[in-house]
Amino acid sequence: MLLPTLLASVIVAQASTSPASHAAETLGLGPVLDAVVHQGVTYAALGRGGIAVLKLDGAAPQLVRRIEEGRRFVRLVIVNQSLLAIEQREEAHAFSLATPEQPQPDSLASALGSARDLTVVTEAPPTQAPPMTPTTTARRLTITAVKDGDVTLSGGDTAGVREGSRVRVRTQDAREVVLEVVESREDSARARLGRGESVRVGDTAVVTDAPATARLFFPEPGVPHLRYGFHARPFLALDATTRLGRSARAGGLLLDAFVAWRPGESPVVLSAQLEPVGFGLGTGLRHTPGAAYAAVAYSTDFLEVGIGAGVLFGQKSCYPELEPDTYKEIPGKNVCESNAGPSIQQVLRLGALDGFHLAWSSSILSRDNKFRFGSGRGELQVPLTPSLSLFGAGGGAASGWNFGEVGVRSFLKGTGGTGTTVLSASLGIVSLSDGTGNALTGPSVAIGIERRP
Missing domain, CATH: 2.40.10.410 (FlgT, C-terminal domain)
Known part of the structure; x- marks a missing residue:
């Protein structure tokens, strides 16, 4: 025991003025027994136990992580791409005193197993044993x-x-x-x-002694293996009219629904979404624009990018045919074109799914031997507390749906991993068009649920 103690004391004395010691003192990690540097990363053996991984190239030292806490290392050596750590250990050895003048190595289990009580004999035994105190080291x-x-x-x-x-x-x-x-x-x-x-x-x-890893804006939860949910936006249409121009009490619903699955531990996410589909009622006209797609994406904690295929659906957009010379409307003649058809989908997320992020999805519509813009929607999320976020979203499509909203998103259960339930609530405005009459437009109060089983 004396030799390791002296060795540790010498190392502490030698390392007291090193950059690693100054960094450990600044971070409150206690004394450093030894330190080495490899590719810009400093490894420090701490007197309290464990090895601290430090970055000292910034204005302030940064603790990256601590490893092997509860074990005391007194020497660190870099060999090729390996860190060798020499540990200070306290071990008990037994010697047989059958012949007191000739102690012989003996089994520790044999020495302890033959006695019910362990009696320690010293040169000057204390008159009263000190009280036992619980140990917390390496627990x-x-x-x-x-x-x-x-x-x-x-x-x-x-x-x-x-x-x-x-x-x-x-x-x-x-x-x-x-x-x-x-x-x-x-x-x-x-x-x-x-x-x-x-x-x-x-x-x-x-x-x-390491700082807590909880992060509000950029948490690192990993990508969930399964997510599914919906976001419904019911609304009442203002100043709605029928095809004949009569007033009507009308309203509708704009609905998102999705499922996303990550197989195994791969960085690939497969998803299918209705984004969104609309239903309008009360005017005698059809208002059913929408979009749906399936996509495959590369997804990490702070980035998701992917591509897919989908379809836009809705009614034809019609307008009066004009005289080629006078540009006057020709009575009874309309020109109609469809804004529905197959589409190519792009998806993007920059930032953490449950933290600060900017998300975007858009589609390119294939129609009449050409490509044209089909739909686009975006979302910005800003965390406010560990369980509450503020978000804003909006978008529109050539097939006739448009919306904008601001709301909050909260963890009802869990913190983002398995078993999490997320509630979303928002206020906004929704517009649905059938391509022939006036659009149905009005304020919405929306609610959504997401599950991660």
Whole structure:
């Protein structure tokens, strides 16, 4: 025990003025026993245990992550593309005293197994043993329950976990998240997941000094394996008229519906959407414009880009035929053209699905031996709190639907991973056209639900 202690003291003395030591002091990581640099990344062996991965090339040092917390390393060496870490260990060895003058190596299990009580004999035994204090070093915790964003840990006050402490969780899908403890009891503690974070029962955790990984604008939850939902926009049409020009009480509905599936752990997402379909009622005219498509996209935490095929549908757009010389309307003669047909779809998302993002989808309509613009819609989402976001969306199509809206989006259940339910509510305006009469236009109060089973 004396030699490792002296070795650690010498290393601390040598490294006290190193950039890694200054960075560790700034970040509150405690003393550094040794440090090495590889390709611009600094690895520091911490006196409190574990190895800190640091970036020191900016104005302020940055802690990237901590590994192997609870283990004490006293020397780091870079060999080719490997980091070799020499660990300081305390081990017990047994020697047989059957012949007191000639101690012989013995089995530790044999030495301890033959006695009910372990008696330690020293040169000057204390008159009273010091009270036992719980140790928190290297104590590994287990997640015992996960419900609605609350995480229950297997250790509490007795394991050194206090309110405000942070724990590093290594998930079963090889991700690491650092959670802040919001409540601690004697034998259990409760931490709260951040936006987009997910853990499972059985994941292991250790107490850490690293900052919490929860991010509001750019969470890293991974792409959900399955999402489906709808967004319905009912509305009452203002100043609606029939084909003959008579007033009518009319209204309608503009509906989105979608399903998106990511097979396995691939970065590919397959989706099918009604985006959207409209229904108008009350004027005696048909108002059923819409768009539908299926697409395949490359999708990551902060980017999704894809292409697909779809169709635009709705009524023909008709207008009076004009005299070629006088440009006057010819009574009883109309020229009609269709804004429906097959389309090519493009989809794009910049930013996190559950954080700040800009999303866009558009279609190119194939008609009359030419391509023309078919539809386009966009959305901007801005997170406000860990469970609430503000969004604005709008779009239109040649087939006759248009809308614009502003609303909020909230997690009813979960934080973005499996088992999440998202509620959307918005106010806006919707317009549906049948191509022959006046469009149905009016304010809408919308609601949507998204599930991630």
